[in-house]
Amino acid sequence: MRHAPALFGAAAFLAGLAAARVLGAPARARASVVVPHAPADLRCVDVADPTAFVEDCPETRDAAAACDLGLAAVRLATEGRPTTHMPFPDVPEGEQAGPWTDRLAEALIACAIPATFEVSDCDEYPCAAALRVDPPEQARLGEAWSACPGLAGLEVESIEVHCPDGSTEVAHVVMSTADEVWARAVQVNGALPPNPGVAALLGWARRAESVTQMWECNVHGR
Amino acid sequence: MSEAKAGPVGVFGAVALWGAAGLLLGVAVGLGIPFRHQIAVPAIVAAASPPDRVPRVVCTRRPRSAELVASADCDEMQTRLDWCNARVNAATRTRATTAPPEAIGIDDPADWDRRLRRLLAACGFAGSVRNTDCSEYPCVTAVRFDGDEAGFLNGDDECPARQGVTGAESLHIVPVTVACGDGRADTLWMVGIADEAVMTTLYPRASRGFLPAVEVVLLGARRAEALAAGWACPGESATGG
Numbered sequence: 001m002r003h004a005p006a007l008f009g010a011a012a013f014l015a016g017l018a019a020a021r022v023l024g025a026p027a028r029a030r031a032s033v034v035v036p037h038a039p040a041d042l043r044c045v046d047v048a049d050p051t052a053f054v055e056d057c058p059e060t061r062d063a064a065a066a067c068d069l070g071l072a073a074v075r076l077a078t079e080g081r082p083t084t085h086m087p088f089p090d091v092p093e094g095e096q097a098g099p100w101t102d103r104l105a106e107a108l109i110a111c112a113i114p115a116t117f118e119v120s121d122c123d124e125y126p127c128a129a130a131l132r133v134d135p136p137e138q139a140r141l142g143e144a145w146s147a148c149p150g151l152a153g154l155e156v157e158s159i160e161v162h163c164p165d166g167s168t169e170v171a172h173v174v175m176s177t178a179d180e181v182w183a184r185a186v187q188v189n190g191a192l193p194p195n196p197g198v199a200a201l202l203g204w205a206r207r208a209e210s211v212t213q214m215w216e217c218n219v220h221g222r
Numbered sequence: 223m224s225e226a227k228a229g230p231v232g233v234f235g236a237v238a239l240w241g242a243a244g245l246l247l248g249v250a251v252g253l254g255i256p257f258r259h260q261i262a263v264p265a266i267v268a269a270a271s272p273p274d275r276v277p278r279v280v281c282t283r284r285p286r287s288a289e290l291v292a293s294a295d296c297d298e299m300q301t302r303l304d305w306c307n308a309r310v311n312a313a314t315r316t317r318a319t320t321a322p323p324e325a326i327g328i329d330d331p332a333d334w335d336r337r338l339r340r341l342l343a344a345c346g347f348a349g350s351v352r353n354t355d356c357s358e359y360p361c362v363t364a365v366r367f368d369g370d371e372a373g374f375l376n377g378d379d380e381c382p383a384r385q386g387v388t389g390a391e392s393l394h395i396v397p398v399t400v401a402c403g404d405g406r407a408d409t410l411w412m413v414g415i416a417d418e419a420v421m422t423t424l425y426p427r428a429s430r431g432f433l434p435a436v437e438v439v440l441l442g443a444r445r446a447e448a449l450a451a452g453w454a455c456p457g458e459s460a461t462g463g
Contacts, residue, residue, distance in 0.1 A: 057296035067306035074313040080403035082453040188407035193399035205443035213308035
């Protein structure tokens with residue numbers, strides 16, 4: 001229990017996350033609000049197999065191929081080095097990339113959550129997703145989320161994204177908060193670290209930053 | 223950030239402030255009273271064998287309009303390109319130190335290194351100073367305590383001399399678990415001393431809601447990642463610093 005205080009601190013943070021969401025729960029929404037739907041055609045790409053692309057966007061394909069080489073070089077340079085990134089563990093099917101993303105997308109539609117599913121990221125475990133919520137709809141997000149059974153165990157938190165043009169936008173990042181999920185996420189070689197609460201807190205932040213790195217700014221201005 | 227002075231441990235203070243009892247205050251209180259709470263993390267019953275190949279998958283975003291993308295497949299590829307670029311940027315970026323002029327002296331890497339070593343010596347701890355990262359404010363250093371960190375964490379009661387080194391600033395110590403190249407876990411302790419006025423300048427909304435607090439948590443994770451990259455697990459040689 002030597003590190004119990006640190007765990008307590010992390011627990012307080014996570015409790016704060018939940019409390020903020022509860023305290024921020026808005027009054028009951030008006031029925032006339034137009035609800036943007038999540039995409040129904042969401043699909044997943046196996047990063048290890050970049051060949052399954054069509055030929056009608058060669059510039060993007062070439063750029064992706066060049067980036068692949070650069071990323072491979074970066075990873076080769078850091079291979080075997082100590083890292084805070086944990087390998088994707090063996091997880092139940094529902095926590096795997098495709099089913100997790102499908103479940104989220106379907107629940108957003110089924111519960112008419114006022115959010116647009118922008119992108120999900122399963123590069124590490126657990127999967128994370130970023131949603132866009134129109135400012136007028138943000139007030140009713142908390143209540144709609146809490147009332148949706150398909151979103152049980154998933155929490156959404158707001159993160160400010162700094163755009164290249166200097167503006168800022170808000171990404172709503174979705175991740176699981178289940179204890180068993182984070183126990184899997186922070187384990188190293190099958191064992192929990194000595195400070196699992198702190199590891200979970202830092203892991204949450206790392207995943208949040210990862211998915212917001214793919215945030216596309218100024219979508220509405222295009 | 224003013225309450226960050228209350229405790230010796232934290233993810234740069236604002237986590238504790240925003241979370242009402244967060245890391246810094248939690249440690250300060252937790253060290254002084256019998257500990258009753260902890261995160262309920264179930265034990266891993268068996269060490270799971272890593273699967274032969276775990277697909278690393280990134281999912282697509284929806285095509286926004288016919289004008290923006292030639293096809294859904296192109297949009298999918300663009301997402302994948304965005305993903306790749308994000309990973310490369312994350313691995314190679316350098317961040318400018320954003321400390322304002324009044325922080326000069328506090329944030330000087332050489333001064334920080336001397337200060338940290340003086341702190342450890344003043345407290346009589348055998349923690350070994352490893353790599354330092356000053357790419358953002360404040361400088362942070364990875365320290366290996368080899369089991370004697372509890373006394374260090376206990377603060378002024380165990381080490382009255384500590385106050386003479388940290389002064390009015392806040393000492394932050396965060397345990398960071400890393401996965402070593404051989405698959406074993408190791409723990410580095412991220413140590414930093416932050417001037418609260420500087421932190422308030424950098425994160426002016428730290429006490430006004432959720433978003434800035436998350437930014438500080440993200441900052442802590444970034445700094446931990448930077449230190450991990452230069453950390454030496456047992457039997458290894460460090461490459462960063």
